[in-house]
Amino acid sequence: MLIHLPIAQIAVDPLIIAAIGTGVGFLSGLFGVGGGFLLTPLLIFYGVPPAVAVSTQANQVMATSISGASSHWADGAVDVRLGSLMLAGGLAGSLIGVGVFSLLRYFGVVDATISVLYIVFLGVIGGLMAWESVGALRGGGGGDPGRRTRMRAWMRGLPLKRRFPRSGLYISIIPPLGIGFFVGLLAAVLGVGGGFILAPAMVYILGVPTRVMVGTSLFQIIFLTAFVTFLQATFNGTVDLVLALLLMVGGVIGARAGAAAGRKLKAAQLRLLLALVVLAMAGRLVYELYVEPKPPYRLEEQT
Amino acid sequence: MRLSALLCAAALLLSGAAMAQAPDKSMPPQIAAGLAETTVEVKVNYSGARIVLFAASPDGEDDTVGFAVALIGPSAPYKVIHRTPSGSEERFSFVSAPSVFAIGAEPQVAESTPPEVMIEAGLNAAAAAMPNPSDLMAPDLETWRAALVDLKMEEGLYSLDETTIERLEGGLRRARIILPPNAPPGDYKVRAVAFRNGQRIGETEQKLTLVRGGMDATLFDLSKQHGFIYGLLAVLLGFIVGGIAAWVGRR
Numbered sequence: 001m002l003i004h005l006p007i008a009q010i011a012v013d014p015l016i017i018a019a020i021g022t023g024v025g026f027l028s029g030l031f032g033v034g035g036g037f038l039l040t041p042l043l044i045f046y047g048v049p050p051a052v053a054v055s056t057q058a059n060q061v062m063a064t065s066i067s068g069a070s071s072h073w074a075d076g077a078v079d080v081r082l083g084s085l086m087l088a089g090g091l092a093g094s095l096i097g098v099g100v101f102s103l104l105r106y107f108g109v110v111d112a113t114i115s116v117l118y119i120v121f122l123g124v125i126g127g128l129m130a131w132e133s134v135g136a137l138r139g140g141g142g143g144d145p146g147r148r149t150r151m152r153a154w155m156r157g158l159p160l161k162r163r164f165p166r167s168g169l170y171i172s173i174i175p176p177l178g179i180g181f182f183v184g185l186l187a188a189v190l191g192v193g194g195g196f197i198l199a200p201a202m203v204y205i206l207g208v209p210t211r212v213m214v215g216t217s218l219f220q221i222i223f224l225t226a227f228v229t230f231l232q233a234t235f236n237g238t239v240d241l242v243l244a245l246l247l248m249v250g251g252v253i254g255a256r257a258g259a260a261a262g263r264k265l266k267a268a269q270l271r272l273l274l275a276l277v278v279l280a281m282a283g284r285l286v287y288e289l290y291v292e293p294k295p296p297y298r299l300e301e302q303t
Numbered sequence: 304m305r306l307s308a309l310l311c312a313a314a315l316l317l318s319g320a321a322m323a324q325a326p327d328k329s330m331p332p333q334i335a336a337g338l339a340e341t342t343v344e345v346k347v348n349y350s351g352a353r354i355v356l357f358a359a360s361p362d363g364e365d366d367t368v369g370f371a372v373a374l375i376g377p378s379a380p381y382k383v384i385h386r387t388p389s390g391s392e393e394r395f396s397f398v399s400a401p402s403v404f405a406i407g408a409e410p411q412v413a414e415s416t417p418p419e420v421m422i423e424a425g426l427n428a429a430a431a432a433m434p435n436p437s438d439l440m441a442p443d444l445e446t447w448r449a450a451l452v453d454l455k456m457e458e459g460l461y462s463l464d465e466t467t468i469e470r471l472e473g474g475l476r477r478a479r480i481i482l483p484p485n486a487p488p489g490d491y492k493v494r495a496v497a498f499r500n501g502q503r504i505g506e507t508e509q510k511l512t513l514v515r516g517g518m519d520a521t522l523f524d525l526s527k528q529h530g531f532i533y534g535l536l537a538v539l540l541g542f543i544v545g546g547i548a549a550w551v552g553r554r
Contacts, residue, residue: 002350004484006515006522011350011484059541066545071552222545226538234534237526241537242347242518248541252548299454300382 007240008052014246016046021060021250028251029068029258031214031274033195034061034221037281039247052240055232059244062225064251065218071259072215079166079212083219085173086198089180090187090224097188104189117189119285121197126278129200133272155205167208167216175206180220187224195221196278203271210267214259334505335359336495341509343482344516351484354511358495360474361505368499369411370468372478373426374511376403376460377489381432383450395447400432403486404455407466407478415501424496424503428452428461459483488513 002011020042024035036057043053072078104113158172183198199217202208208216233239262270339355360368378399385393406426408416422430429448438444455461460483469477478495491511497504515523526533 002348002484004345004347004349004519006347006519007526009485009487059537062538062541063545063548066542067548067552070545070549074553226541229537229541230534232534233526233537234530237530237533239526239533239537241522241533241540244537244540245544248544252544256548256552294386296386297450297454298384298386299451299458300384301379 003242003246005048005052005240005243007238008048008056008243010047010049012046012048012243012246017243017246018250020046021064021247022254022257023250024060024247025064025067025251025254026258026261027254027277028061028064028218029071029255029260030262031195031199031258031270031277033199033217033274033277034065034225035195035251036061036225037196038277041284043243048240048243051236051238052243055229055236055238056240056244056247058225058228058232059239059241060247060251062222062229063244063248064255065221065225067252068255068259069215069218069222071256072211072218075211075215075263076166077211078215078219079164079208080216080219081162082164082167082169082176082206082208083216085176086180086183086202086216087220087223089177089182090184090220091227093181093184093186094188094224094227095184096181097185100185101189113189115285115289117186119282119289121186122278122282122285125197125200126275126282128204129271130275130279132204133268133275136268137266137272167206167212169207171206179205184224196274196281199274200271210270211262214262214270331496331503332361332505334361334495334497334507336507336509338493338509338511342512342514344514345488345519346517347519349484349519351486352482354480354482354493356476356478356480356493356495356509358476358478358497358507360476361497362499363474365474365499367411368474368497368504369409369415370476370478370495370497371406371408371412371416371421371424371426372466372468372476372480372493372495373406374403374466374480374482375401375425375431375492375494376486377491378402379487381451383447383454385447385450395434395438395441395443397432397434397447397451400451400455401428402489403460403483403491404428404431404452405462405466405480405482407464407468407480409468409470409476412498416498417501420498420501420503424506425494426496428455428463459485482513486513488515 003014004011024039027033027038028035039057039060040053043057044050069078155171155175158174160173161170162173163170179198179201186197195217199213202213202217203210229239336356336358343352354374356372358370362368379402381397381400383395387393406428418427421427429452432448432451434441434444452461462481466478466480471477480493491513493509493511494506496506
């Protein structure tokens with residue numbers, strides 16, 4: 001049985017769409033990333049027009065993040081204070097990011113900049129995270145990285161310190177705001193939720209325990225994706241509610257399963273798996289950019 | 304001298320006669336035809352449609368008569384972009400090209416009808432793409448047109464071999480044309496042309512309307528006319544589905 005999507009204007013198999021949503025939702029619940037960076041290419045590969053895929057994935061990520069975050073909330077693993085600070089920074093960053101995006105587009109370097117930024121960030125973050133987590137697993141610990149690392153030494157001198165009891169931190173509010181801002185900026189320029197950058201930044205820079213990181217990351221993704229969904233639906237009309245509903249149904253089931261699976265893994269194992277997903281993503285981009293032959297022609301419908 | 308004058312007069316007379324026949328050639332007689340349904344409604348369970356056209360041959364059972372049938376969608380402007388080996392991009396604009404083009408022909412038409420006759424009959428997908436008037440004489444126009452057709456075929460909106468034509472009793476033809484699921488709503492036309500020995504001997508054009516209906520139409524109209532409400536609805540849907548899943552998970 002096929003279902004016609006009113007905005008995408010294509011007929012899709014609802015079971016395949018729900019299965020895509022379940023798979024991406026599982027990863028979302030497991031790692032605390034939104035999953036948009038996986039969902040968008042999968043939808044485009046299935047035949048959904050890119051503009052609809054990009055907009056609708058935010059709607060799905062929002063629902064799965066609510067489901068995933070609630071599971072972590074029940075475990076007391078969501079730091080609302082820290083998440084709200086990063087969200088505030090993220091919203092400001094995405095507003096600036098929209099301007100940066102326009103500037104890059106004006107100078108005609110947007111595609112090249114995005115591709116290079118993507119590969120650099122994914123490669124560096126994935127590589128460092130894999131290196132650290134393998135080391136932790138070999139050392140026999142398998143827990144969170146050390147709290148008083150050299151990387152975090154500079155943070156101790158910063159003003160405006162606040163307690164974040166859920167994360168067990170007493171740090172300045174400047175780094176969470178800054179990280180949120182930077183992730184928001186990148187999210188706007190790269191067109192992704194930013195979870196794959198935010199998650200490792202929380203662990204390695206702020207020192208948030210991995211389990212609290214997952215829930216807190218999902219918590220702030222809820223509001224960021226709600227904002228993006230609203231803007232895309234209102235101004236571009238590119239959110240397909242039928243497609244979103246199908247993805248959500250699969251996604252929320254996957255997110256619960258992912259969160260449950262996460263409880264059975266050591267923190268370092270979780271970080272290693274996330275690192276592998278991030279590195280695979282970087283590899284896919286390198287392949288797309290430098291190996292895969294590009295079609296010589298493409299079509300644009302004028303409006 | 305007298306001979307050459309006579310030859311000139313004869314040539315003029317012949318060309319005059321040919322010109323006099325030209326309107327007949329461009330406007331062959333209408334043939335009797337009808338669509339099984341003239342309106343197709345796009346609902347949430349729509350996955351494409353099969354359009355059926357019946358057309359009567361102008362010469363009954365004559366085996367030398369063949370049909371070609373085309374479904375032509377509403378026109379839209381397009382831009383084809385070509386990435387050169389050096390990485391730069393060239394663009395070519397078409398002010399109008401059919402959004403959908405599905406054609407099929409009986410074997411005798413495909414074998415004996417020259418391409419220019421098919422173009423004249425409005426049955427050539429590439430020729431239906433109209434560039435800017437200034438680009439009409441562009442040397443690479445045919446390359447751009449071919450690229451447009453290829454790209455539309457990749458989208459599934461153009462098809463050159465999926466339409467089937469059956470010969471029934473008394474020379475009646477039944478054509479089955481596939482309307483793809485991603486065909487845009489609007490006014491379509493179904494053209495059927497009868498050929499004999501590479502010449503048009505009759506034609507017909509039937510109107511077909513593709514309209515949105517049911518929930519498909521409601522959601523589409525809401526997204527286009529009331530974007531703010533649609534945006535709120537999208538966010539609300541996310542909260543409801545996520546909330547239900549969270550509630551079920553806790554239980």
